[in-house]
Amino acid sequence: MPTKNKKNILRLGIPARALRFQTIDLLELAGFTVNVSASGHKITIDDPEIECFFSKTQELAEWVENGMLDVAIVQKARLIEQGIKAKEISEFKYGNGIWDLTRVVVAVPCDSKFKTLKDLQGQEVFSRLPNLTKKFFEEQRVKVKVTRVTYPSETKAEMFDKPTVDFTNTGNTLREHDLRVLAVIMETSPRMIMNNETFQDKWKREKAENLAMLLKGARLAKDMVGLMLHVSNGLMVDVLKILPAMKKPTVTQLRGENVFDVLTVIDKKQAREVVPRLKKIGATDIVEFPLEKVII
Amino acid sequence: MLFLRKAGFDIYITPRVCQPKIDDPEMDCFLLRAQEIPKYVSLGKLDVGIAGSDWICEQKAKIVEVYDLDFAKKTVGKAAKWVLAVPDDSPIKSVKDLQGKVIASEVVEVTKNYLKRKGVKAKVEFSWGASEAKPPLFADAVVDITETGESLRANNLKILDTVLETTTKLIASPLAWRDPWKREKIETMAMLVYGHVQGHQMTNIMAHISQRQLEDVLKIIKGFGAPAVKKIAGINYYDLSFRCKERQARELIPALKRAGCEGIVQSTAFKIS
Numbered sequence: 001m002p003t004k005n006k007k008n009i010l011r012l013g014i015p016a017r018a019l020r021f022q023t024i025d026l027l028e029l030a031g032f033t034v035n036v037s038a039s040g041h042k043i044t045i046d047d048p049e050i051e052c053f054f055s056k057t058q059e060l061a062e063w064v065e066n067g068m069l070d071v072a073i074v075q076k077a078r079l080i081e082q083g084i085k086a087k088e089i090s091e092f093k094y095g096n097g098i099w100d101l102t103r104v105v106v107a108v109p110c111d112s113k114f115k116t117l118k119d120l121q122g123q124e125v126f127s128r129l130p131n132l133t134k135k136f137f138e139e140q141r142v143k144v145k146v147t148r149v150t151y152p153s154e155t156k157a158e159m160f161d162k163p164t165v166d167f168t169n170t171g172n173t174l175r176e177h178d179l180r181v182l183a184v185i186m187e188t189s190p191r192m193i194m195n196n197e198t199f200q201d202k203w204k205r206e207k208a209e210n211l212a213m214l215l216k217g218a219r220l221a222k223d224m225v226g227l228m229l230h231v232s233n234g235l236m237v238d239v240l241k242i243l244p245a246m247k248k249p250t251v252t253q254l255r256g257e258n259v260f261d262v263l264t265v266i267d268k269k270q271a272r273e274v275v276p277r278l279k280k281i282g283a284t285d286i287v288e289f290p291l292e293k294v295i296i
Numbered sequence: 297m298l299f300l301r302k303a304g305f306d307i308y309i310t311p312r313v314c315q316p317k318i319d320d321p322e323m324d325c326f327l328l329r330a331q332e333i334p335k336y337v338s339l340g341k342l343d344v345g346i347a348g349s350d351w352i353c354e355q356k357a358k359i360v361e362v363y364d365l366d367f368a369k370k371t372v373g374k375a376a377k378w379v380l381a382v383p384d385d386s387p388i389k390s391v392k393d394l395q396g397k398v399i400a401s402e403v404v405e406v407t408k409n410y411l412k413r414k415g416v417k418a419k420v421e422f423s424w425g426a427s428e429a430k431p432p433l434f435a436d437a438v439v440d441i442t443e444t445g446e447s448l449r450a451n452n453l454k455i456l457d458t459v460l461e462t463t464t465k466l467i468a469s470p471l472a473w474r475d476p477w478k479r480e481k482i483e484t485m486a487m488l489v490y491g492h493v494q495g496h497q498m499t500n501i502m503a504h505i506s507q508r509q510l511e512d513v514l515k516i517i518k519g520f521g522a523p524a525v526k527k528i529a530g531i532n533y534y535d536l537s538f539r540c541k542e543r544q545a546r547e548l549i550p551a552l553k554r555a556g557c558e559g560i561v562q563s564t565a566f567k568i569s
Binding site: 030031032037038209210213214217221226248250251252263265289290291292293294295296 | 444446499502526528529530531533535537542543545546549550553557558559560561562563564
């Protein structure tokens with residue numbers, strides 16, 4: 001059993017289920033070598049100062065709160081559901097199978113008569129997040145009976161013809177079970193949380209913040225690209241107008257010519273509009289390149 | 297294969313084809329069992345190959361070791377080893393107890409050498425594989441390869457001793473090594489592959505820093521080659537660009553951020569060895 005609060009070791013909880021693969025992805029992109037045992041229960045990384053631990057996020061959240069773990073990556077909705085008291089040090093944009101936010105929704109069978117939340121008055125609602133669900137319906141002034149169910153709730157909603165509250169990412173599971181979204185309760189994303197006590201430990205805090213910075217940098221780099229191009233002096237003003245930069249593009253004059261080398265970083269989605277425009281106004285040698293980390 | 301790809305070679309493999317295509321007209325590739333590669337390299341049938349040091353020893357192949365690549369099947373940087381193992385409940389407690397016993401192994405020569413070093417006389421039987429299953433019925437002990445020990449544990453075997461630590465080597469045929477053109481080609485390819493295996497591939501870091509904090513930041517990156525420092529037009533900021541090893545980035549980036557850098561970007565765009 002882990003002893004509480006080891007000195008100069010950061011004990012890190014990693015989600016073992018829905019957020020598992022993308023969390024491992026991010027750790028690797030952040031620059032760590034990740035090893036998962038054959039059983040899939042044990043995770044180690046090549047930093048002797050970080051001890052990793054797989055578990056469900058419900059448990060990870062509790063264990064950070066009580067100090068068994070220093071930090072963990074946990075879904076925000078879980079923190080609210082469980083009323084976890086811990087320091088939130090970072091948030092990341094990804095969900096199960098997506099690099100986007102996860103939603104907590106009220107879903108009902110497609111062929112049910114429920115059209116609005118009001119129609120659920122007096123109904124039994126299944127939920128994987130009962131506290132959050134009760135609070136939501138209270139705010140909506142709709143009286144329902146909330147029944148806690150465990151993963152997955154979609155199968156139960158389909159079989160027993162009940163409304164259910166669950167996480168959704170791509171919407172695939174809802175479709176598989178003939179469910180449709182009636183309302184979105186909240187958008188949620190993974191957070192890195194830290195135990196309130198070990199947050200006061202300067203070494204641990206810095207270690208955790210550095211890790212969060214690298215993970216966030218790796219995550220952001222997935223959304224952005226680098227751009228290099230050559231621009232003649234006369235075009236410079238126009239090009240700079242088109243380019244949105246993190247600060248300002250780096251502009252260097254090419255040796256012996258009246259041409260400049262422009263280097264910048266832009267949003268991937270912007271790139272597909274910006275690059276053709278740059279080409280059109282006369283920029284040359286445009287190179288788009290992938291980024292590994294972006295830290296703003 | 298992964299490392300060759302990372303090193304910038306395009307390799308196309310189709311199922312069942314043992315001669316993958318590579319986008320370098322000066323190279324021909326063959327997919328062969330690691331056991332056979334040292335032999336072909338030593339005979340000069342292959343100019344260069346990648347093989348485990350275990351099979352090089354086993355076949356006593358005369359080759360030129362170009363690089364120790366140090367990657368095994370599952371884990372990078374952790375050597376696989378050939379170990380002497382016996383059943384958990386075996387009366388054999390050390391290699392000395394093997395006098396006159398039977399040892400099964402895929403690496404007969406390596407095992408014989410090991411026994412000779414230990415001054416133990418035992419019978420070494422060649423094993424085609426699945427050696428873990430052999431003791432206690434078919435042999436008293438085995439010399440088998442392990443990385444994580446999982447397969448040994450699953451078969452209730454315990455390790456008595458390490459016989460040979462094996463690492464992956466990039467080897468060249470002595471004949472090819474004497475040919476200046478081939479040697480240069482081998483060295484160039486080997487350098488690219490080696491860089492990636494060792495995580496030595498360079499990564500490029502760019503950041504913006506105010507004039508006031510520039511000195512502090514330059515101290516942090518001292519020793520990572522000369523950084524390019526450019527003044528950004530119009531504001532009191534500098535653009536900093538330097539290269540470091542991939543592994544160092546995860547320590548340098550937080551340090552840079554803490555020292556006041558903004559817009560830190562890491563990319564591998566500018567690959568320069």
